[in-house]
Amino acid sequence: MDKVNCYHCGDDCGKKPIEFDGKSFCCNGCKTVYDIFSTNDLSYYYDLQSSAGATPTVVEGKYDFLQEASIIAKLLEFNEDKLQIVNLYIPHIHCSSCIWILENLNKLNTSISSSQVDFPKKTVRIVYNPKLINLKDLVVLLARIGYEPYISLDDYDKGQPPVNRGLIYKLGIAGFAFGNVMFLSFPEYFEVDEFWLDQYKGVFRWLMFTFSLPVVFYAGQDYFISAFKGLRSKILNIDVPIAMGILVLFVRSTLEIIFDWGTGFFDSLTGLIFFLLLGKFFQQKTYSFLSFERDYKSYFPIAVTRITDRNKEETVQVYDVKQGDRLLIRNGELIPVDGILINGRAQIDYSFVTGESEAVFKESGDKIYAGGKQLEDAIEMDVLKSVSQSYLTQLWSNTVFSKDKASKFQTLTDSIGKRFTWAVLTIAFVATAYWLYFDSSKAMNVFTAVLIIACPCAIALAAPFTLGNMLRIFGRKKFYLKDTKTIEQLAKIDTAIFDKTGTITTTQKSSATYEGMRLSFEEESLLKNTLRASNHPLSRTLYDLLASHNIVPLDEYQEHLGLGLEGKKDNDHIRIGSADFVGNSIDNDPQNTSVHISSNNTYKGKFVFHNHYRKGVSNVFKEMNNTLDLAILSGDNEGEKTRLEKILPKLTPMYFKQKPEDKLNFINSLQEQDKKVMMVGDGLNDAGALAQSNVGIAISENVNVFSPACDGILDASKFDQLYTYIIASKKAMKIIRLSFLLSFLYNVIGLYFAVTGQLEPVIAAILMPLSSISVVGFTTLATNILGKKLK
Amino acid sequence: MGVIYVLLTISIIVAILFFTAFIISVRSGQYDDAYTPSVRMLFEDELVKPDQEINKDIPNDTIENKNK
Numbered sequence A: 001m002d003k004v005n006c007y008h009c010g011d012d013c014g015k016k017p018i019e020f021d022g023k024s025f026c027c028n029g030c031k032t033v034y035d036i037f038s039t040n041d042l043s044y045y046y047d048l049q050s051s052a053g054a055t056p057t058v059v060e061g062k063y064d065f066l067q068e069a070s071i072i073a074k075l076l077e078f079n080e081d082k083l084q085i086v087n088l089y090i091p092h093i094h095c096s097s098c099i100w101i102l103e104n105l106n107k108l109n110t111s112i113s114s115s116q117v118d119f120p121k122k123t124v125r126i127v128y129n130p131k132l133i134n135l136k137d138l139v140v141l142l143a144r145i146g147y148e149p150y151i152s153l154d155d156y157d158k159g160q161p162p163v164n165r166g167l168i169y170k171l172g173i174a175g176f177a178f179g180n181v182m183f184l185s186f187p188e189y190f191e192v193d194e195f196w197l198d199q200y201k202g203v204f205r206w207l208m209f210t211f212s213l214p215v216v217f218y219a220g221q222d223y224f225i226s227a228f229k230g231l232r233s234k235i236l237n238i239d240v241p242i243a244m245g246i247l248v249l250f251v252r253s254t255l256e257i258i259f260d261w262g263t264g265f266f267d268s269l270t271g272l273i274f275f276l277l278l279g280k281f282f283q284q285k286t287y288s289f290l291s292f293e294r295d296y297k298s299y300f301p302i303a304v305t306r307i308t309d310r311n312k313e314e315t316v317q318v319y320d321v322k323q324g325d326r327l328l329i330r331n332g333e334l335i336p337v338d339g340i341l342i343n344g345r346a347q348i349d350y351s352f353v354t355g356e357s358e359a360v361f362k363e364s365g366d367k368i369y370a371g372g373k374q375l376e377d378a379i380e381m382d383v384l385k386s387v388s389q390s391y392l393t394q395l396w397s398n399t400v401f402s403k404d405k406a407s408k409f410q411t412l413t414d415s416i417g418k419r420f421t422w423a424v425l426t427i428a429f430v431a432t433a434y435w436l437y438f439d440s441s442k443a444m445n446v447f448t449a450v451l452i453i454a455c456p457c458a459i460a461l462a463a464p465f466t467l468g469n470m471l472r473i474f475g476r477k478k479f480y481l482k483d484t485k486t487i488e489q490l491a492k493i494d495t496a497i498f499d500k501t502g503t504i505t506t507t508q509k510s511s512a513t514y515e516g517m518r519l520s521f522e523e524e525s526l527l528k529n530t531l532r533a534s535n536h537p538l539s540r541t542l543y544d545l546l547a548s549h550n551i552v553p554l555d556e557y558q559e560h561l562g563l564g565l566e567g568k569k570d571n572d573h574i575r576i577g578s579a580d581f582v583g584n585s586i587d588n589d590p591q592n593t594s595v596h597i598s599s600n601n602t603y604k605g606k607f608v609f610h611n612h613y614r615k616g617v618s619n620v621f622k623e624m625n626n627t628l629d630l631a632i633l634s635g636d637n638e639g640e641k642t643r644l645e646k647i648l649p650k651l652t653p654m655y656f657k658q659k660p661e662d663k664l665n666f667i668n669s670l671q672e673q674d675k676k677v678m679m680v681g682d683g684l685n686d687a688g689a690l691a692q693s694n695v696g697i698a699i700s701e702n703v704n705v706f707s708p709a710c711d712g713i714l715d716a717s718k719f720d721q722l723y724t725y726i727i728a729s730k731k732a733m734k735i736i737r738l739s740f741l742l743s744f745l746y747n748v749i750g751l752y753f754a755v756t757g758q759l760e761p762v763i764a765a766i767l768m769p770l771s772s773i774s775v776v777g778f779t780t781l782a783t784n785i786l787g788k789k790l791k
Numbered sequence B: 001m002g003v004i005y006v007l008l009t010i011s012i013i014v015a016i017l018f019f020t021a022f023i024i025s026v027r028s029g030q031y032d033d034a035y036t037p038s039v040r041m042l043f044e045d046e047l048v049k050p051d052q053e054i055n056k057d058i059p060n061d062t063i064e065n066k067n068k
Helices: A028-039 A043-048 A067-076 A098-103 A135-144 A155-158 A166-190 A195-199 A201-219 A221-232 A239-260 A266-283 A391-397 A411-437 A438-455 A457-476 A484-492 A521-532 A537-545 A617-627 A638-646 A660-671 A684-692 A715-753 A763-788 B003-027 B036-040 B053-057 B062-066
Strands: A019-020 A024-025 A074-079 A085-091 A112-118 A122-130 A302-307 A313-317 A328-331 A339-345 A347-351 A360-362 A379-383 A480-483 A497-498 A509-515 A556-560 A565-567 A572-577 A594-599 A602-610 A629-633 A677-680 A695-700 A712-715
Touching: A024 A028, A024 A155, A028 A043, A028 A135, A028 A457, A043 A098, A043 A677, A067 A074, A067 A155, A098 A112, A098 B036, A155 A497, A166 A201, A166 A266, A166 A763, A166 B003, A201 A221, A201 A239, A201 A266, A201 B003, A221 A239, A239 A266, A239 A411, A239 A438, A239 A457, A266 A457, A266 A763, A391 A684, A411 A438, A411 A457, A411 A715, A438 A715, A438 A763, A457 A484, A457 A715, A457 A763, A480 A484, A480 A715, A484 A695, A484 A715, A497 A556, A497 A660, A509 A537, A521 A537, A521 A565, A521 A572, A521 A594, A537 A602, A594 A695, A617 A629, A617 A638, A617 A715, A660 A677, A660 A684, A677 A684, A684 A695, A712 A715, A715 A763
Parallel strands: A497 A629, A497 A677, A677 A695, A695 A712
Antiparallel strands: A019 A024, A074 A085, A085 A122, A112 A122, A302 A313, A302 A328, A328 A379, A339 A379, A347 A360, A480 A712, A509 A602, A556 A565, A565 A572, A572 A594, A594 A602
């Protein structure tokens, strides 16, 4: 039978598609969205991109908190009586249809005056009239058409982040001034003694001086600040010689035009700063749709429902939840605090926290922890601890999260900068001393010329362009790094620590082995048909694993929540589920996930589920084992130990039952032994270890959805390439070293002119851009060749 | 040769005009999102649908009714 795909969302419609308007839909939700679009003349949505939609998920009451004025005020960008502006993050935005429909929201509701999508950031900025439609209705409207916004505690705390456009302004100013100064200094390059040019020389020179003022004091100020900071903490970073060069260039040029000694070096000065800023700009690649700074706040809701003493429901901000409160958690809502389950059946998905996809069942009286998502109907719980004191969130009170990791790290450029500065100063003083002895009139000239020509423009550009380009190449390979420093760090690591669940295993459990008595054909058929009716993730997996059987309607079917399934056909009766449920209390191995089967009240056997390891795990570990120290750090029990031992290289240390804090401390103790540690993890429980490690890499099945704060996000499908990426980072560092060599070559040539006292402005104006451009050209070419080899 | 002052003034004024235009455009956030406008500009024509009448007949709360 041909598969029918949903006209709206593109999913498989299954056996019974819903026919409407000549189109097939997988569910009523999709049909409704189609209906909304077509009646409002918005069916062009489907012409732009076929099946672009998402199945709407509307949970009644989920957005009730958006009626609270105090919460609304925190979320809005602009708030006035008749006009409100809100910026909402919608993860589903992915194609041109999405942009089109969201920018035509006013066709669905005229109270919305305009809406604008920022595609790279996946946000939509909506202007509406709060008198006619409130924020809650607006959000519900979006959810109904399949564009549910993601609103988390993070939005509540942060508000609107300020946009920093400083670098663009500086680049603009430097470029503007550079162009004009070049233009003005052209006559002097060639026709210095021409009569009428000579006459207006002063005007040209003072104009150049004016143009250079904003460049030195505004565009170049970062170099002075950084050099000053470096000197204060007794570090000679690369910005020290740069700042020295800029300052000497400016002072000498100004003096030259005041006393009419020459034209000055304004062209080189502005060009130098322009190129340096260009390097900075290139380095600054950001993935606006990713966030590397996420903590638990990005997953926690802003408000929850509290049940008051008088049995009424009220919305309360999560920070106001106190010990002893009774909360109502609806289907699909996150549990924000630790507590005790009072009412209802809990099926909690802790995948945010542990990376473990399989839901856990809890009964009333059980303790439930913050961070889990309720999958069943509404539950009631009593609060034991407030948000910041819960088991999971406590981790963030560790100082590791407040430290700035980058500031401690000395880059290759900076370490070169130190030696470079000493060398330049030595040469400058030796040359000056020589000239003081032979021809003292030239001494000052030579001193400044050395500092000018040795200004390490090309050196300062080598790293930004190499690493900036690497960052883009990695990005295309779905390995997203926070900044260029991460590549340098990655090249230096000697230890790699892996989390197990969700990191080296996939989140789906897709392999199972059967242990026990053979099932007859009838039994297997009955088993398959019983599983067919269940929506439990384990049932679905098992169903897919079993050989196909004819579909036979069951006489009786019952699902016991948290226990198992029961099915009956003719005289056969089958029970599927936990050991207790099927009547086998002896075999209760808690270390493995298993589904037990009994037929007609006799125990048959069990299906044992295994973690499914990612493709290439074994290879990646084997490759890494040669150069790196490896270890596994798992929050799980030791159930998988023997299987892991088979897959991984011999004697790989494995630690089980590690709490989030244990992981952090483990990394810390390694670092105290002077190890450079890379942590590869995925869940919030790894967040501490990721922050503590030198390079924290989060593995993500879907980069848009979730990853804890880290230095890099690796798409799960590229896990087998991890080691090649590390090698590539090492090679990138080699490229930088080579380009240092190249720029030293130019420096030697320049220094020859400087030391011998023949440095003309035109030589500086040629040599500086030439060295910069050739270094940039070399690094770009080399990294692109390197990138071609990556998979 | 006083004309050189006039020429210089004009050229610098023109340059500064463009420079201000650049600063204003950055400040207004035009460069914050460099991708979406490229997609948006392709929509324009299809926005105008032939049967505008239908729109007027449907009240604002269409969506509300549809889901009930």
